[in-house]
Structure formats: structure tokens, C-alpha cells
Amino acid sequence: MSTCATLSRELSEPLAATAATATTWLLVEQTGPWGAKALGQSHLDPEVGRALDAATAGTGVRVALIRRPGRHADCLPTPRHEVVVAHTVPTPGRSWVRRGQVADPAELLALDFTALGAGDHGGFGTPHVGGPIALVCTNGRRDRCCALLGRPLAAELAAAGHSEVWEVTHLGGHRFSPTMLVLPYGYTYGRLTAESAKEVLAATAAGHMAPEWSRGCSGWDRPGQAADQAVRLVTGETRADALTVTQRADGTGRWRVDVRHEDGRSWEVEVAEGVSEPARPESCGKAAGTPSRMEVTSLREL
Template structure:
């Protein structure tokens, strides 16, 4: 059976710069089955789901998803708020909350990193969220659910299934919070290393797709600088600013990114995205389309 993950792997599609973009995440516990558009097709009141979706769409920077424990177990009505920006990464937990109350949150404030005392500080094990929504893409179910169950059994992390992280073709995919680093093509050993690094405030680079705080060129630029200098501290790289640039090759889009370190060092990274000539589906059932590669073509240490 041909899958989108097999096609992506066959063409060696890069992972860097493919994470979903969100400075703040709102995760709502919702046991039971999920549809492809889970906020509207689940046991969550569809009016509440539509209101949450509209609030997120209208706020630049907040992403809403449903979560559940591995194994489709029934549960309560917790919700997590997590902000991912360096120096201000936090998680707040709302216990036994009515999802309808979440529609009244100030999404603009949340996007800016202000929780305003909502909920309680989360002090549990690192949050690991594995995409398992098979109605959106079968790879997420076939590969994500067994991984989520195995990681939950292994311990050391607070593991949840999540409705959508983008990039089905990189399954199994997961998100770690509070720093917002996303991963693809994960294995149990890879997750173990990722969780161990997260517990020490560090970033495991193997399989890393990027930090959701940044736009996608910014994600790729940050990971390129990390690889260049061997930096693993989660909040060591404090700011990434990207701007569109002229691609000298004329083959596709281009960006320039400035990446800043907490110690004052800065780098300029030139990135370009262009087609490879290969065609592969973005998800199972989708028509094959040219695969684009986002690559860092040059890096320069700034004064």
C-alpha cells in the first residue's frame, strides 16, 4: 500500500521548516472519535467548535486543536494553554472546564504571550502530543497511534493524541510543549531522546521540523544556525526575523533571516525554496505534486 509518508521518505524531503506556525496553542480535551475537521466533527458541540475555530482564525498566532489520551479512553474536560516564544514559554492548565467558556478568551492577548492568570501553572512532565487523526490522513492513525501508546507506556512524558499538526507525510509527527518544537518520522527511541532533552530544557535536533513560534523560513533558519554552532538550549536562540528576498536563481521563493543568540551573536541566513522535479502526494489520496525544498543556502556571522 503506497502512502504519503513512503513517498516523502523516498524523495528525501527535508523536515526543517515544515512545522505548523503558532505562537500560542489552545488544546481542548475531547475524547471519542474525530472527523477530518475535528473542531466541527466530533462530540464537541459544533457551535462551540465553530466559535473556537473562528476566534483562532481571527487572531494571528493562536492555534486550536482537540486532544485525548491514547487508547480512546474517556476523560474529563481539561484544556491547556501554551505559549512558545523564547524567554516567555509557559503552559497553563484549566481543569474541568466547559469548552464554551473558552470562546470568551482574549485570543489577541494569548497570541502576544499574556495568560492573565487563566488556569493554573502546569508543573507536570513534558507535554508530548502525537498526531493520530486517521480521518484526516491514514498515516497519522497507522503510525501515530502505536507510537503514542508506546511512549505513554514508557513514561517520562505527559502524552496525548492531537487532531492535527500538519505534514501528514512526515508521520508519525509530534509537538512538544512549552517550547513548541515539532518533529517528524519519529520512532520510540527518537521520542525518548526528545523527551530527555526537553526535560533538561534542550532541543533534540534529530527529526526536528522547527519551532512553531517562527514562520517556516524562520524555522529552517533557526535549525540551520543550531546545526552550525551545536546549540541545543531551547531558549538560546531568542529571535528570528525573516523578510522576502530576491532569489538569484529565479527558480522559486527566497528569504533572508536574522537569527539572534542570547549571548548577543547574530547570523544572517539566506534561504530559498524551489522544486526538485519530483512529484509526491502531500497526504494520502491527494494527487502527486512537485516537491519543494526549503534550504539554507548561505549563513554569515554578523558583527
């Protein structure tokens, strides 16, 4: 069976700089089935889902639903919803993960989303204590690859018991399935196997990221993700919060990105936006297209 994921792999489409962008993730537990647009198509009150989507627009906060791996037949309403809020700009001292519970997700509409996107948690919940949190995209209603490849991965990672594991509604990039977002640093990974996913989680637990399967850190825009990956490949640096990224666009589809290491070293990286050819579907069932890709055109140490 041909899928968007198998075709992307056959075309050797690069993983780098394909992560969904969000400075802060708002992850809300919602059991039961999910539709393609889960905020309005699940057991979550659709009015609340639409209100959260509208309230977070333009703030840097991205909302997604989560649930524990396993069977997801229709079920009784969730009595209390686990909520995970994570700021994923991985510069030293800036990333954090906090969690709490709410009886009604409508309570979350009282949060200051602009502040959350800027990295101010406003005292929500309590700090996450423990190892990495793995979020595996499994929403088959959005793309079958996420169900076919993501759900078995989530189940195996959960059974291994090395990390906290959740299924999540949408991470973008279905053609890179199975995909996984890992907190606290916010790096997204693609084309994982159970073995490579466990390596990613072990690296995260030690304060590192894993370049081989990295799609980028959600805390950076895509040009910044490309520059971050390029510097890591040149230097071999894998500590997740060792680099700071600042980008400047020139208005012509090109960016100059400054990457600074915590030890004082810095690099200037030029990134251009191109297209992926030949055409391929970005999701199963969609017409073939040429998705944009970020290409590093130059890199020099300053």
C-alpha cells in the same frame, strides 16, 4: 502498502522548516472519535468548534483537540475538559504552559485570543508543573499515516510513563508521520520511532531540542524555522531557548533572517522558498504535488 509517509521518506524529503506555525496552542480535551475536521466533527459541539476556529483566526492561536491514548469508541460526554494553553516562542523567558479545566468548551470563547497569541495568558488556569508534554498526531480520518504510525507511538510513550502523552487532532505534515509536538518549547518532530521519541522527550526535559528529527519550532514562521535549524547545525547549539529569530521578507519568496544567541553572537541567514521535486502527495489519497520547501542559501556569522 504505499503511503505518503513512505514516499516522502524514500525521496529523503527534508524535515526542517515544515512545522505548523502557531505562537500559542489552545489544546482542548475531547474524548471519542474525531472526523477529518475535528473541531466540527467530534463530540465537541460543532457550533462551539466553528466559533473557536473563527475567533482564533489571525491571532497566532491554533486550536486542536486532544485525548488520552487508547481505545476511542463512542463514549459518554466528557464531564470536564482538560485545557492546555502553551505559548511557544522559545526565546528566553517568553514560553509558558498553563492548564485548567472547563465544564463546557464554550467557556473558552471568553478568552482574549489576540492577547494569548501575543504571549499574555491573562491569568488562565495555573502554570504547568512537571516534565514535557508530548502531543502525537493520530487522526486517521485526516490521514491514515497518522493512525497507522501515530497511535502505536502514542501508546508506547504513554506506557513508558516518562512524560505526559496525548493524542492530538492535527499537526500538519502527514507525510512526516509519526509527528509529535513537544511542550513547553513547541518544537515539532517527524519520522519518529519509539526510541527517537524517547530521546526527544529526554532532551526536552533537560531544556534542549533534538535537531536530527526536528521539523522546526511552531513559534517561528517557516523561514525562521529554517534559519534556526541551520544555525543549530553549524554551532551544535541544542538548548531550546538559546536563539532568537527575526525575519524580513523581500516580497520575492526570499527572506533575510537574523538569528541571535543569548551569549551575544548573531548570524545573518538568507532563506528562499523552493519546491519539492519530483511531485509527491502531501497526504494519502491526494493528487501528487510539489510542496513548498525552505532552502538556506547563505549563512554568515556577524
